Amino acid sequence: MDSASIAPGWVPVAASEDVIPRHVFQGKLWGQELAIWRADDGYVNVWENRCLHRGVRLSIGVNTGTELVCQYHGWRYANRNAGCTYIPAHPADAPPRTICNRTWPAREAHGLIWTHLGEGEPALPEAAEAPLVLRAVPVRAAPGDVSAALEGFDPGEGLAHRGGLVFGDGASTLRLFVQPMDSGLSAIRGLVSGPLAGEGLALLRRLNTALTAFGRAAEAAARQHPAPAPIPPVYGRVSEELAEMPEMAAGTGKIRVTIAAKTVVAEGIVSLDLRPLRGVLPAFQPGAHIDVALPNGLVRQYSLVNGPGETDRYIIGVKREPQSAGGSLAIHDSLKPGDLLAISEPRNNFTLRRDAEETIFLAGGIGVTPLLAMAAAMAVDDQDFRLHYFAAGQGHLAFPERLAALGERVQPHLGLDPAGTMAALREILSRPGPARQVYVCGPGPMLDAARTIAADQGWPESAVHFEYFRNTHEIDDSSSFDIALARSAVTLRVPAGKSILQVLRENGIAVPSSCGQGACGTCKVKVLEGIPDHQDVYLNNAEKAANDRIMTCVSRAKSDRLILDL
Amino acid sequence: MIRLYDFDLSGNCYKARLLLAILGVEYERRNVDFFPGLKHREPEFLAVNPLGQLPVLEDGDLRLAQSQAILVYVARKYDPSGRWYPLDSPEIAGQVQQWLGFAEGLTATASAARLADGMGFDFDAEAARDGAHKLFAVMDEHLWFQERQGQDWLAPGAAPTVADIACFPYVMLSEEGGISRETYPAIRRWTDRVKRIPGFVVMPGIFPAVLGSQ
Missing domain, CATH: 3.30.310 (TATA-Binding Protein)
Structure with missing residues (x-):
């Protein structure tokens, strides 16, 4: 029997009652081993029974209810989209979205789980x-x-x-x-x-x-x-680079989503529940954000609030900010349930380590969004964390249901003035330790304060992770300098008034970018030689001092020439 | 203190370790290098057990060989609830005993195939595999119908018994003897339930069913 004689059409590969919670059913169809598992939300996954890393059967892995964790090296794959969400050997890196397990269509009908290995959408037997x-x-x-x-x-x-x-x-x-x-x-x-x-x-x-x-x-x-x-089983191809730790792939594809719900989740804050128009939403990791193209032409970045396993939707939280350029107002005032939006695939520049003994989350206002996703991921694994949430008052605490689910691990700090905030931060950050990690997200002044206090109290920079909403520093673009592109063997002149990114694009060199203000890290490029003039808020001070990376949308050169790895 | 003559890779020794761990009973391990040392065939160990078989448990003046016997003793002596070796109902007691006997069959088949494949013992691995598949088929059918009646374990009742402990290791280690469990889904679900018993410990080749457990 060869694959050519395999009849198309749905085949039952398990009974519904076989696929019990927190279990991985070992299935087989035409020699192809299947790992079949039900997530806590009821979704049944039919996957290739093989971890992309070392080929170990996923049917001996652990079904956490939201993810499947390989028994050997702990690679995690998300419910529904099968994307790799975490690689323990690279605790500080986000696995690229392109690491996805092979999936087959799954249907649950007549008390059976059905799949088919062929193309198209055949009809289920009656x-x-x-x-x-x-x-x-x-x-x-x-x-x-x-x-x-x-x-x-x-x-x-x-x-x-x-x-x-x-x-x-x-x-x-x-x-x-x-x-x-x-x-x-x-x-x-x-x-x-x-x-x-x-x-x-x-x-x-x-x-x-x-x-x-x-x-x-x-x-x-x-x-x-x-x-x-x-x-002989036919395995999905996995390139060696992919199985190791590849560079972050640039997210260029636009995804169409529909707003399933728009909910007020705190004073001045709404959440959007975004569902895919078709297919499955790409994988994300805690801390990831998406670009949202708004009806008024603006593109804005919003962190995903989703906990692990919430893979059927993206949840974002948006604060109404009348002083801003109009992104938040467009969402608050003109968008309504049923509207369509174009969004990017998720990118993660704010990666959660899961090998810390103790994790401290510091949220300021709407900065709680990525930290909620991180805290939910840690809560599922019963890892030790504390979420300190600074807000103007009780009514300003966003996503109260999600906060309640985290229980006593959430510590609100309400109505503090700047001095009170500083004092609280000093207290929270009083005990640096080798296995402690801090994640900060919030308004610029709070982030600056938290980073300064952490440094003063002996925290290593590598243990303090942060994400700014925006770069509030004035960008000085008065310098002019050359950029030599090592791989392309060309030298370009960056004049005053233009960014490196603009010059690259005018010359047909594609570099992904997102926020355009040095906050998100998407346009990061490796520097091989020369001294960058860092003007971003993405790199920490140690990373800036290393002079080996540059945010091409805002940063420039102190030396006459930069050699870039492009 | 209890002393267990033990070998890490032995499923029969693991039965004793598993029940002692679940009941929280402290014991001292005396390692006998079964493989590759074959120390169980040397006079020093034959003085402990003339049959040359592991495990052996010593508790005070008692010296006990044979893993199923050790499970019965430990359960009767150290489980005040009595649920691990229930004697109240003759029907249940009989069925527990039946599965303890079944475990002997697993040692003669699934374990023999593993010893032949993995440690080079001179057994007929093919015959052992055929025998194991016959036992697994019976066990899978039994467990599937148990599930339909709301029963999670080999013997009837709300809680696992020594029968589950006795049958678990060589089912779990069967793939080391070339015996796939892909056609025994009810057995696979039962092994997941055993792994979730509070106090469960692993052995080489047996993985936990939940993260961060040992």
Whole structure:
């Protein structure tokens, strides 16, 4: 049997009751091993039974309810989109979105889980709505032979053969399906509907006995011939670079989403629940943000609030800021449920380490959004963290339900003036430690204060992670200098008044960018030689001093020339 | 203190370790290098157990060989709730005993295939695999019908018993003997439930079912 003879169409590969919570069902179809698992939200995943890292079976992994974790090196893959969300060996790096496990379509109907390995969207076989599902009987014989022999099967119960693998007595129907597990291995599955199904367990036992006897006879017949060679599994291709730690892929694709709900989640803050128009939303990691193209032409970045496993939607929180250029007003005043939006794929420049013994989250106002996603990810694993949330008052605490789910690990600090905030930060950051990590997101002055206090109290820069909403520094673009592009072997002049990014784009060199103000890190380029004039708020001081990276949208050169790795 | 003559890679020794851990009983380990040292065949160990089999448990004046016997003793002695070796119902007691006997069959088949494949012991691995598949098929069918009746364990009742501990290791280690469990989904779900028993410990080749557990 080769792959060319595989019939298209949906095949049952498990029973609904097989795929119990927090379990990974080991399935097989035409020699292809499947890891089938149900997330806590009920979604059933049908994946290739192989971790992309070292090829270990995911069916021995751990189903956390939201992710599947490989037993060997802890790679995590998200419910629904199968994207890799975390690689423990690279705790400080975001796995590229392109690391995705291979998935097959999954349907749950008639008490069975169905998938198909072919192209397109064939129709599901018909059957009664809530039938009695038989125990699957494994038979070590070729699927074609088993199907042929089953047409002469006598199930008893007064059921007569009605063509194909359907048996009936006028009122009740028994439908059998042969799941082709391998060239020499089948599973017979069956559904009973009608009055006979009411006999329940007793009927299940009788039909199981009849099918087991049938299977023994089929196996005896199969032993008369040499067993066919097992079908070699066809694995999805994984490049070596991908399996190791590739560079972040640039997110260029635009995704269309519809606003399923717009909810006020605190004073002056609304959340948007964004659902894909079609297909599955790309994978994200805690701390990730998306670009949202707004009706007024502005493009704005918003952090995803989603906890692990919330893969059927993106949730963002937007604060009304009348002083700003109009992004938040457009969302607050003109968008409504049902509207369509174009968004980018998620990018993560604010990566959560999960190897810390203790994690401190410092949120200021709407800066809580990425930290909520991080805290939810840690809560699922019972990791030790504390979320300090600075806000004007109780009514300003956003996403109260999500906060409540985190319980006592959330510590609100309400209505503090700048001096009070400084004092609180000094207290919170009083104990630096080797396995402690701090994540800060909030207004610029609070971030500046937190970073200064952390440095004063002995925290290493590498343990203090931050994300600014925007760069509030005045950008000085008066300098002019040369950029030499090492890979392209060209030298370009950056004049006063133009950014490196603009000059690159005018010369046909594509560099992804997002915020355009040195806050998001998307346009980061490696510097091989020369002294950058850092004007961004993305790099920390140590990273700036290393002079090996530059944000090309705002930063410039102190030396006459920069050599860039482009 | 209890002393256990033990070997890390032995499923039969692991049965004893597992129940002692679940019951929170402290014990001292005496490692016997079964493989590659074959120390169980040397006079020093034969003086402890003339049959040359692991594990052996010593508790005070008692010296006990045979893993199922050790499970029965530990449960009767150290489980005040009595649920691990229930004796109240003759029907349940009989069924527990039946599965303890079944565990002997697993040692003779699934364990033998593993010793042949993994440690080079001179057993007929093919015959052992065939035998194991016959036992697994019976066990899978039993567990599937147990699930339909709201029963999670081999013997009837709300809680696991020594029967589950006795049958667990060589089912879990079967792939080391070339015995796939892909056609035994009810067995796979049962092994997940055993792994979630509070106090569960792993052994080489057996992974936890939840993150961060040991």
